[in-house]
Amino acid sequence: MPFRLKYLRAVSACPVLSSGVNNPGIQSEAADEQPTAEGADRSSLVEWQRRLQASPGFRAIALKNRVKRIGYVFQGNVAQYKSFVAGLQDPTVSTPIMDVRNPDVHDDLLSEAERLLHNVLTAMSTRVDQQRRFVEKQFQDDPVLTQEYREKAAATFRSDPQANFLKGLRNYITHAQLPVAQSRQTLGRESCALTFLLPCEPLLAWDRWNGPMRTWIAEWGEAVEVVDVVDAYARMAGEFDKWLFDRIGLKYKADIDAFLREEEEFTRAFDRVFGA
Numbered sequence: 001m002p003f004r005l006k007y008l009r010a011v012s013a014c015p016v017l018s019s020g021v022n023n024p025g026i027q028s029e030a031a032d033e034q035p036t037a038e039g040a041d042r043s044s045l046v047e048w049q050r051r052l053q054a055s056p057g058f059r060a061i062a063l064k065n066r067v068k069r070i071g072y073v074f075q076g077n078v079a080q081y082k083s084f085v086a087g088l089q090d091p092t093v094s095t096p097i098m099d100v101r102n103p104d105v106h107d108d109l110l111s112e113a114e115r116l117l118h119n120v121l122t123a124m125s126t127r128v129d130q131q132r133r134f135v136e137k138q139f140q141d142d143p144v145l146t147q148e149y150r151e152k153a154a155a156t157f158r159s160d161p162q163a164n165f166l167k168g169l170r171n172y173i174t175h176a177q178l179p180v181a182q183s184r185q186t187l188g189r190e191s192c193a194l195t196f197l198l199p200c201e202p203l204l205a206w207d208r209w210n211g212p213m214r215t216w217i218a219e220w221g222e223a224v225e226v227v228d229v230v231d232a233y234a235r236m237a238g239e240f241d242k243w244l245f246d247r248i249g250l251k252y253k254a255d256i257d258a259f260l261r262e263e264e265e266f267t268r269a270f271d272r273v274f275g276a
Contacts, residue, residue: 056252071237071238088194095185114181124167135149162232162236166230168209175208181197182223195225
């Protein structure tokens with residue numbers, strides 16, 4: 001982490017020495033005592049910390065980290081979905097579930113797959129909305145960056161069928177119903193593969209798909225391999241978020257570099273005072 005949180009906590013916990021009237025939570029000195037060298041150093045660290053936290057570089061790093069946190073909401077749900085699917089590749093796990101004599105167990109599997117997919121799609125919408133508002137608010141005085149963001153977002157997502165399908169699927173599950181999910185298990189001599197599918201027929205019965213999306217869904221044949229679609233979109237979104245993260249870093253490079261240099265000086269001073 002660019003700014004060491006352990007230092008922030010430790011320095012903030014130091015007693016702040018003051019003279020005169022006692023204030024709640026502040027230790028005062030006796031009138032005939034002078035601050036010790038160590039006490040003076042600690043007080044200066046507190047002020048130094050405050051200056052660092054108020055610096056343009058600290059704010060710039062916080063803006064970059066905000067991009068990561070917005071993306072994490074979506075990517076964390078994708079990771080949970082993919083982890084669930086990955087665990088089913090073990091035949092000792094999936095074979096008993098796929099046993100036709102245990103239909104309730106298989107129904108529970110599909111319910112969990114639908115729940116996780118729902119979370120992915122909801123988080124996808126959250127990421128898009130929050131990131132757009134973040135850029136519009138934080139960089140309203142930078143028309144170059146905001147225009148770059150709009151153009152790159154449009155070029156990356158607007159015409160991408162996987163992005164448009166997942167966006168439409170999110171509306172489908174919100175305003176119509178949960179998608180009818182199926183599982184498909186493929187057994188080899190030494191392997192087992194299980195994935196989840198969305199049959200095309202019930203999807204196409206929804207009248208809100210536009211012409212290109214209806215064609216794209218129909219081209220899958222019987223069912224859309226939704227796990228692969230989610231994975232491909234997540235990688236695309238991750239690359240876009242990295243671009244925005246790096247672009248903000250480029251905008252504030254001078255401020256961030258200055259902050260990091262001063263942070264190193266602060267670290268050395270902290271270590272001298274606290275013996276770290």
